[in-house]
Amino acid sequence: MKFGRAAAVAWLALAPAACARSGLLLPASDDDDSGAAGQGPSEPTNECRVDADCVRSDPCVSVACKVDVEGGKPRAVCVTQPLDCDDGDVCTADRCDSAAAGCVHERPVDADHDGFVGKAPAGVPASCGGQDCDDGDASVHPGATEQCDGKDDDCNGAVDEGFALRVFSAPVQIAPTMTHTELGSLAFDGSAYAVAYTAGNSSFNTQGYFGLIDHFAAFTAGPSLVSDINADSYGGSLDFSGKSFLSVWSDARQSANYEIYATRFDSQARKLEADQRITHADGFSVRPRVRFTGNDYVAVWEDHRYESSGGGDAILAHRISTAGQALDDEVRLTGTNEDADFPAAAVAGGRVGVAYVVADPAVVDGTIVRFRTFDLTLGDATPSVDLGLNGQEPGVEAVGDDFVVVWHTGSEGQNWGPSLEAATLDARGNVVASGPVTFGDAHAKLRALVSFGDRALLVWSAVQTEGNPFELFYETFSTQNLAIVAPRLVLATNGHNLVDPFAVRGPGGEIGVAYDDYESYSSYFVTLTCGGVLK
Amino acid sequence: MWSGKRSFSWQRRPPELALGLALVALVAASCAGHSTVRGDDDEAAGTTNHAGRAGSGGGANQLAGRAGTGASASAGKGGSAGKDGTDVPYEDPGCPDAAAPAATIECNVFDAVSTCPSGLACKPDIDHPYGDGCDQQVFNLRCVTPGSGQQGDPCGNGMTDCADGFICVIGASHGARCLRMCPLDGTVRCPSGYVCGPTDADGIGVCA
Numbered sequence: 001m002k003f004g005r006a007a008a009v010a011w012l013a014l015a016p017a018a019c020a021r022s023g024l025l026l027p028a029s030d031d032d033d034s035g036a037a038g039q040g041p042s043e044p045t046n047e048c049r050v051d052a053d054c055v056r057s058d059p060c061v062s063v064a065c066k067v068d069v070e071g072g073k074p075r076a077v078c079v080t081q082p083l084d085c086d087d088g089d090v091c092t093a094d095r096c097d098s099a100a101a102g103c104v105h106e107r108p109v110d111a112d113h114d115g116f117v118g119k120a121p122a123g124v125p126a127s128c129g130g131q132d133c134d135d136g137d138a139s140v141h142p143g144a145t146e147q148c149d150g151k152d153d154d155c156n157g158a159v160d161e162g163f164a165l166r167v168f169s170a171p172v173q174i175a176p177t178m179t180h181t182e183l184g185s186l187a188f189d190g191s192a193y194a195v196a197y198t199a200g201n202s203s204f205n206t207q208g209y210f211g212l213i214d215h216f217a218a219f220t221a222g223p224s225l226v227s228d229i230n231a232d233s234y235g236g237s238l239d240f241s242g243k244s245f246l247s248v249w250s251d252a253r254q255s256a257n258y259e260i261y262a263t264r265f266d267s268q269a270r271k272l273e274a275d276q277r278i279t280h281a282d283g284f285s286v287r288p289r290v291r292f293t294g295n296d297y298v299a300v301w302e303d304h305r306y307e308s309s310g311g312g313d314a315i316l317a318h319r320i321s322t323a324g325q326a327l328d329d330e331v332r333l334t335g336t337n338e339d340a341d342f343p344a345a346a347v348a349g350g351r352v353g354v355a356y357v358v359a360d361p362a363v364v365d366g367t368i369v370r371f372r373t374f375d376l377t378l379g380d381a382t383p384s385v386d387l388g389l390n391g392q393e394p395g396v397e398a399v400g401d402d403f404v405v406v407w408h409t410g411s412e413g414q415n416w417g418p419s420l421e422a423a424t425l426d427a428r429g430n431v432v433a434s435g436p437v438t439f440g441d442a443h444a445k446l447r448a449l450v451s452f453g454d455r456a457l458l459v460w461s462a463v464q465t466e467g468n469p470f471e472l473f474y475e476t477f478s479t480q481n482l483a484i485v486a487p488r489l490v491l492a493t494n495g496h497n498l499v500d501p502f503a504v505r506g507p508g509g510e511i512g513v514a515y516d517d518y519e520s521y522s523s524y525f526v527t528l529t530c531g532g533v534l535k
Numbered sequence: 536m537w538s539g540k541r542s543f544s545w546q547r548r549p550p551e552l553a554l555g556l557a558l559v560a561l562v563a564a565s566c567a568g569h570s571t572v573r574g575d576d577d578e579a580a581g582t583t584n585h586a587g588r589a590g591s592g593g594g595a596n597q598l599a600g601r602a603g604t605g606a607s608a609s610a611g612k613g614g615s616a617g618k619d620g621t622d623v624p625y626e627d628p629g630c631p632d633a634a635a636p637a638a639t640i641e642c643n644v645f646d647a648v649s650t651c652p653s654g655l656a657c658k659p660d661i662d663h664p665y666g667d668g669c670d671q672q673v674f675n676l677r678c679v680t681p682g683s684g685q686q687g688d689p690c691g692n693g694m695t696d697c698a699d700g701f702i703c704v705i706g707a708s709h710g711a712r713c714l715r716m717c718p719l720d721g722t723v724r725c726p727s728g729y730v731c732g733p734t735d736a737d738g739i740g741v742c743a
Binding site for chain 2: 182232270274520
């Protein structure tokens with residue numbers, strides 16, 4: 001692949017000879033004209049007589065002694081230029097690596113020695129690569145037998161196809177010694193589930209906690225207090241970078257309103273730094289969601305700062321480093337003409353997808369579920385696309401390189417609608433499919449999604465028959481056409497209103513689900529496994 | 536999914552600004568040992584600020600120079616060394632224990648027979664702290680003139696926009712809405728299709 005300029009290659013090859021022919025045996029000037037503009041590809045750095053006089057401090061930069069003419073006075077100066085690593089092979093990703101002290105030419109290979117070449121690296125035509133969808137795992141390759149392990153073993157784009165998810169064991173209460181618990185988030189670090197939740201710790205305020213739990217909701221680490229303050233604080237949203245968890249939440253400790261804060265925890269539930277205040281503005285900043293992009297985190301939230309000036313609510317975002325520090329400036333993701341709330345975000349196809357709700361200017365009290373994507377630095381926004389009317393609280397998840405958005409309909413005034421609606425969109429926000437994904441309920445809302453490559457596991461809360469409480473159900477549907485693949489089954493029911501499901505992929509083919517009981521005001525955890533058997 | 540407790544759509548009003556500014560000074564003095572440090576605009580500087588220096592005496596909160604940039608936080612022991620893999624646990628200095636603040640309790644929102652004067656309704660309201668992070672909210676119950684907002688109606692003022700029995704919250708649908716209050720003890724169920732979800736007022740839920 002062509003990484004540098006062809007002209008640069010020629011210059012590198014010819015430079016020594018050219019220097020010799022140009023009679024560069026000029027006396028070095030005593031004048032320090034380093035500020036003079038150079039005519040080469042970069043600023044002159046110092047004068048020289050021969051190439052050997054020029055110091056090459058960076059292996060990814062070439063240096064040469066070249067003639068420069070300033071005011072009719074020729075002189076020889078050292079000039080630098082990025083090293084051209086283009087090897088002329090379109091099937092290699094060429095770059096200079098300072099650590100390797102030179103050019104690196106990355107070609108698709110069979111790194112795991114399973115007989116199948118891996119996918120083409122970024123920037124190389126896909127036709128150069130092979131069909132091994134995980135070249136770091138020899139058990140994964142085309143033709144392998146699909147296992148129930150949470151992986152696409154046979155590289156057909158589908159995860160664990162052919163296996164039926166079933167409830168492994170009865171739901172277990174999370175933090176049973178605490179009162180009035182309410183979930184904030186559920187994540188997984190590769191060995192344990194992490195929960196963020198809110199609990200009442202006194203008669204007058206609540207606090208957020210973070211801990212890690214096993215299959216049976218027993219704490220393996222923590223719970224740890226997220227923030228030791230006296231005002232109300234909440235469990236918040238979590239995501240895992242591969243090394244630590246970032247927790248992002250809102251609390252009312254100062255500034256006479258809710259602000260967004262963040263901190264990190266390790267897999268021993270130890271807090272890693274002081275609370276980082278992310279927002280500094282009048283008006284509530286609430287409902288934060290955080291996602292790890294592969295490089296850093298993106299936190300999105302609903303912000304009411306513009307209300308005082310007559311504006312609507314907005315969705316804002318801030319990148320946060322893997323060290324837990326705010327990066328750059330915050331970004332307003334929604335337009336000044338949008339009154340927006342309920343943000344949800346996911347990362348797919350190298351982009352951040354954000355779903356949210358805006359007021360429908362054409363209908364009194366009407367709403368629109370809207371979606372757009374950004375690059376990983378929150379730039380390069382796609383135009384927003386309207387997904388559905390009268391929608392509320394969208395959730396979004398990456399499924400393959402696509403985004404799947406699911407939302408419920410209705411309102412507190414009209415009551416909640418009977419079906420959950422969904423849309424699949426590509427990384428540029430183009431709609432692939434849209435339509436209802438649940439049927440037969442009186443009221444349906446509050447969902448969680450888990451990717452299975454070509455389909456999604458949906459967990460939702462619904463009243464099946466008017467007058468009954470909310471129960472939890474699960475099903476899987478195709479993300480390409482939204483057809484139901486595995487019809488609904490009951491996840492949990494106990495005569496109480498069971499709401500707010502969170503779901504995340506756990507070890508092997510296991511799915512962890514946590515939810516709230518809104519009559520005992522407690523939280524529960526349950527796992528789905530292939531066939532209801534724990535591996 | 537709901538992000539947590541529903542928040543009252545309480546907004547700071549101009550007459551309260553003076554009170555809030557006065558509180559800043561008081562809180563700074565009362566939270567000795569819970570200092571906050573200035574956050575910087577770049578990651579490296581921010582990391583240094585929280586790289587494990589022991590906490591020191593109290594001080595006023597300082598905000599980053601650019602809106603929404605950087606971070607302010609309490610200083611404590613330990614903390615991030617700045618990069619994954621080299622982290623050391625952080626010891627949160629916490630806030631001094633504080634008793635429940637004195638609140639104005641004129642009534643009970645769930646009384647079968649209101650104790651408020653005729654024409655007034657019992658409503659919760661919250662005074663949020665200014666300060667540097669160690670104060671707490673004050674949860675009041677006051678008799679106020681109710682509005683007319685019913686379930687799901689848009690609202691902008693937690694105290695007076697909604698009818699008796701309803702409060703204005705940032706809830707489960709777009710915008711701030713009047714929602715019917717319900718006790719969080721399970722004794723009263725909301726109408727079919729709704730659940731009694733907690734708010735940030737102790738013991739008071741709303742049908743959403």
